[in-house]
Amino acid sequence: MLKISxxxxxxxxxxxxxxxxGEHSFETGIFDFEGSEFVFIPGDEPELGWDDFAVLDENSAKEIKKQCDFCPEDQSLREFIARQTSPLRHAKIPAMLAERKPAELSWYEVDLSxxxxxxxxxxxxxxxxxxxxDISEMTVWSTIKLIREDGKIRAFLFDDVTHEELEANLRKNGFSLPSQDEWEYLAGCGARTLWRFGDELGPDKVALPHVNQPKNPEFSLFEPNLFGLFIAFDPYPVELVSAPIYFKGGDGGSAFCGGASLFExxxxVSPFYAMSKEMRNDYLEFLHDGDIDNAIYRRIFRLE
Structure with a gap:
């Protein structure tokens, strides 16, 4: 690690x-860059994408399908998921430093005065x-955001930033957005299950966003993953990656707002989830027009 510094x-x-x-552990180095923490991720050649459940049995899959609101009757749960995930493939991931927490796109903090x-x-x-x-966060006309945190009020203003402008700004300091392959590896840490904790949600065992929390969860999406990253934890934000995929890690809350089942x-927030082409084009238009206020991004620094 000292050699990297x-x-x-x-x-x-x-x-x-x-x-x-779970039963897995990973030790790595934590670095600081101008107040932001980065973790060292060694290079690897993982299998990415999804084509079948790693541990879920057929009977359990049928029970989950019964709860789904938008899975067609003539499709199995596996087929339904495969249509919404990236294809199975092998990838080569370079060693890198990855930012632990994502930043919000376009929002910048200002003094209350x-x-x-x-x-x-x-x-x-x-x-x-x-x-x-009594509320903790409020956005007004997508131009100002107020956050109540630790008894203090923080204010943020919105400034349009395109995908191209963001990448150009990152390159000035040697940073990049992760590619789709890099992001899936960072999010899943090499796991072959649908989510990093398994193939089932188990709300009585897993702390999940926007639902009642179990008292003693075995896993939590709110905690850093095996690589120490806060990633793929909430379907409402969409995380920016490099072209041509552009977005990972969320659907803007579309399924929640549409009344879908918890599984859907x-x-x-599965590492392998892939937006439909139509949704991606919509979000690209929102981003171009400055109409997206729930985008986040993280910087990576590839090591030579």
Whole structure:
């Protein structure tokens, strides 16, 4: 790890940390770049994509299908999932430093005294002590976001950033967006199950977003994965990757808003979930027009 810091002095080595997922553990180095943590990911040649369940048996699959709202009667659950996941393939992943937590695209924090916030004085007063004082986060017209955190109020303004502009800005410091292959490997950590914790959701055993939480979960999507990354944890945000895929890790909450089953709602946080071409084109249009406020991204730094 010290050799990495010596070769790339912009990254300061902090410590070695061990992360676990079930019976598996992984120890790696944590680095700092201007206040953001990165983890060292060794290169590998994993199998990626999805074509069948790794551990789920046929009877369990049939029971899950009965709960699905949008799985056609003439399709098996396996066929239904295969249509929404990337194809099975082998990939070559380079060694890299990957950002642990994603950043929000287009939102940037400003001081509460910023002159540009004056036109939102009414909304801010409602959030501080009025009708919205009990909520933790509020977005107004996709232009200002207010967050209540640790007893303090944080304000963010929105500025349109295209995919091309983001990539150009990242390249200035040697960073990139992950490719589809790299992102799937970062999210799944080499696991062949549909999600990193298995082929079934098990809300009584797994802490999942937007549902009641179990008291003593065996796994949690809110915790870092085996590589120490906070990734593929919520279907509402979409995470940017390089072209031509552009988006991974979510569907913008479409399934949740459409009244789908829990299995269908959380399929988008599978490492192998792939947006339909139609949805991808819609999101590209939203991104181009500055109409997307739920996009996130993480930087990777490929090691030579």
């Amino acid at each position: 010596a070769a790339y002095p912009q990254f300061k080595f902090l410590n070695l940390s061990k992360f676990t997922c 910023d002159e540009r916030l004056k036109i939102y004085a009414g909304e801010m007063e409602d959030f501080l002590c009025g009708k919205d004082k 709602c959380l399929l988008p």
